[in-house]
Amino acid sequence: MATEVSATEWWRGAVIYQVYPRSFKDTDGDGVGDLPGIVERLDYIASLGVDAIWISPFFRSPMADFGYDIADYRDVDPLFGTLEDFDRLLSKAHGLGIRVVIDQVLSHTSDQHAWFRESRMDRDNPKADWYVWADPREDGTPPNNWMSLFGGVAWRWEPRREQYYLHNFLAAQPDLNFHNPDVQAATLDNVAFWLERGVDGLRLDAINFCFHDRQLRDNPPKPAHLRAGRGFSTDNPYAYQYHWHNNTQPENLPFLESLRALLDRYPGATTLGEISSEDSLATTAEYVNPQRLHMGYSFELLTSDFSADYIRGTVERLEAAMTDGWPCWAISNHDVQRAVTRWGGADAGPDFAKMLVALVCSLRGSVCLYQGEELGLPEAEVPFEALQDPYGVAFWPNFKGRDGCRTPMPWDGEPLAGFTAGTPWLPVPAEHRALSVQAQDEDAGSVLNAVRAFLRWRRGQSALVHGSIRFIDAPAPLLAFVRESQTQCVVAVFNLSNEPATFPLPPELRAAATLEIASLPHCVAGCDSVELPPHRAWFGALGADAQDGA
Template identity: 55%
Template sequence: MSKMDTVAMPVNALSDDTDWWRGAAIYQIYPRSFQDSNGDGIGDLSGIIHRLPYVAELGVDAIWISPFFRSPMLDFGYDVSDYRDVDPMFGTLGDFDALIERAHQLGVRVIIDLVLSHTSAQHPWFRESRTSRDNARSDWYVWADPKPDGSPPNNWLSIFGGSAWEWDGERMQYYLHNFLSEQPDLNFHNPDVQDELLDITRFWLERGVDGFRLDTVNFYVHDKQLRDNPPLPEEERNDNTAPSVNPYNFQDHLYDKSQPENLEFLRRFRALLDEYPGSTAVGEVGESQRGMEVQAAYTAGDDLLHMCYDFAFLANAYPTGGHVGDILERFNRIVTEGWACWAYSNHDVVRHASRWNMDEPRLRLYAGLLMSLKGSVCLYQGEELGLTEAYVAYEDLQDPYGKRFWPKFKGRDGARTPFPWTRDNRNGGFSDEKPWLPVAMEHVQRAAQEQATDAGSMLQFYKNMLAFRKAHEPVLKGDIELIAADDNQISFLRHHNGARVFCHFNLSGEDQRVALPDGQWDIDRGAPFSFTETADGISLPPHQALFAIASDAQA
């Protein structure tokens, strides 16, 4: 048994802090690719349980598990056919209960990915809804008559390409699908739909989950009038929401998402969570034009979402100091009451090591930067090992998104390949049988077991940085004040209850002299970065960071 499997913690090791989510480090687990326990080549809940000690030892506060509900798996769990059960591919409800118990024993909270904007077309609700225009669930989905010429009701587009409307010959109407045609959108204008989704939320709260990652939270409500989206000027188009090959980026999405009526549902959702102290919600806002404005609206006050999952660093744009500074300035100016959840990578985007073409020193520096920002952070499985995007041949491709736009867009499978646990196994310790996606050989060279015993590894760096973050209250929960940001550096202050931490990052390939802010400061030697003190001051080598603690506490 490896060191990764031997973390001993008392039963019920969770803290009593109901505000734990503020500044939390959340580790995203893509269950299909984390650990296979039964030899079918697909990861499962039992596999997650087996590897929970590794996650606990990493030092994160919570795990976020991508969907494991019953599903035909056309979008790999994001097309739900039964919200109250585990797909047999992943195990049983009993396995999930055991996962909750074990995670809590290890002091790790559990957030699950709740997909409420749409269901699978195989969900019993949709099967009933499509049978007629007057059945009990006829209005549970977004149905509309065609235009006189038979074309779709409006010009709305799907994230996966093409029209967001699919003709149904049984009901003789179109239905809305913002994603695959097999993922019909629920009608949130119907209060019965909202009530049922809140009941589902309560079902999982009663099972002990600590929170929810709300998939595509701003897609819940559509414009009742079904107005056309206006075109978006070419100079304003970006690929933050959809890849550049997708005409989705050609529209200004004024009417198909981010509608003001969503706020009332989110208030009902938050009221339910407040019945379970310590539970939390992070909303994924998929919005390129008005993302921060939507975040501000969804997290204002204490009766909406606790935080929003920010897309700012999931885009292709390289995070220069100036770019990061602009994001922080906009966030401080626009999201005045809310709390962010930052991430560099997830299951939907190219891993940031490849997306930004970063070597290991820069990966470490930018990981330190991420963990120093105001907000909570999400770490995607494998980034703590320094994993790059894997190449997946077309014949091995699983993602429908990639199959549609290959080869200009290769889909999301390169970020979803199995986790490499060991080097002495042809599948990296993930499975004894052929995995659902091939294991990248370059990933096996960076296996967790190898890095766990190497004090200088990327894995050890992440452990050290997470421990440093947790040791400083201003870094966890404090405000942020930007000092400088350009191509060569970024520096800022974090402050909370009179305590202050100065953070400086050398983004350049040259040594830098670092000037501390006015006042009395003690350089912190606990962070996993190097610097040199000389008679002339502090010298910071390339791609290193410096942290200093104010010794003159401010009231």
């Protein structure tokens, strides 16, 4: 059974609500969300029953990748407000009992960052070795075959140095040279700035991309039938390689230990690493332990496979590898198609959305819920002429980019959805306005109110918050497992299909008493089986402590 956790380990089993600030709430009429907008809606976030918020980048940036290209790590971009606005946000969130996790993009900066502007001038300046520079081959071509995740070659020519610089993402996002100890020290100083300001945690973007192979060896080719991965399709040349040399290098491990040593000076502060490698589950297990990251998540549940076998296999693989760490799960975020559409298709209804939240919040680990997930929002259809994402523009129409999951939060049913008084940076689809917070607030059976009720109930179940997990053999399309803490044992069964299904209870589970959860539609439990309507969940408790305290 799992061991109970201390107060400083609040992050174990926490539900973390991701706020994408550009699209959350605009208060100044420029069509882009801002920090005062988050402050204004913190009471709404608190009503969900989440433990923390993760705020995507709000730092000073030219916005080539909407804030993931940072020009100043220690300042708020005027588009989003001021440092004083952030301090107000932090204070109000803490007053509501909500922890604040901020994005940190450590592996690369903007090409407008002062470090890069100095580094690119010549080969002899104080920052000359702060980025990954390399001479061309004899024929003038890039030094190796590395590709950018956003398509094309991962090297950009700089005539002032007569060298190439590495960019694993956009050309406007040059990679820092973490082999230089001065870069590591400056990076940790930037992190300390926010920890001193009082943030409760860091979500670490692309954390396995900090180091590159010193020898700049070519990546080997990948067979055509294996060309799939994070956020890109087989028509992206990034998928043509095994990315063994441009990320996930062994030198990253000592750096993570230095980062953890810094975090340990701030009791209760946590780290959540975003990890995307050739074997993301193995890398997550390697990165997450008491000497390195507190939590990690990968893209394994952000794919199109929604089968019970896939979900079980993914979780079991991580459980087997991560013997001394804590996972975090997400099924939607700002980089992938929304789960309601990705897994449920065009006809997915509210029961499907409710079940998805219950499912991800019942796995062992912490959870990231993406804004709008609590409303059951489907992926938005954004016409080409309205696209903002450079990734989508480059790969249209085979891949439409990330704008469909980034459209503004619908607060009401008005044309601008209560998001802005100006022109929104992305269009607000009519189907989202019909699912607005205002409309769902007034509907007792809505997805929003179901999520609120489920999260309130979950908070009181120690087995679901920090218990162990053990899967049970179940016929497809059912997913079944047992969560167990020192004081509670809960059985969870999910019908992933749009047809009724029967779960034959194994003999050792037939004593399970149904846990009544107001937010979940009724399932019928007999002595030997449970009848589940389409897209429903059933929870049962074994033992006397059915409604335990977390």
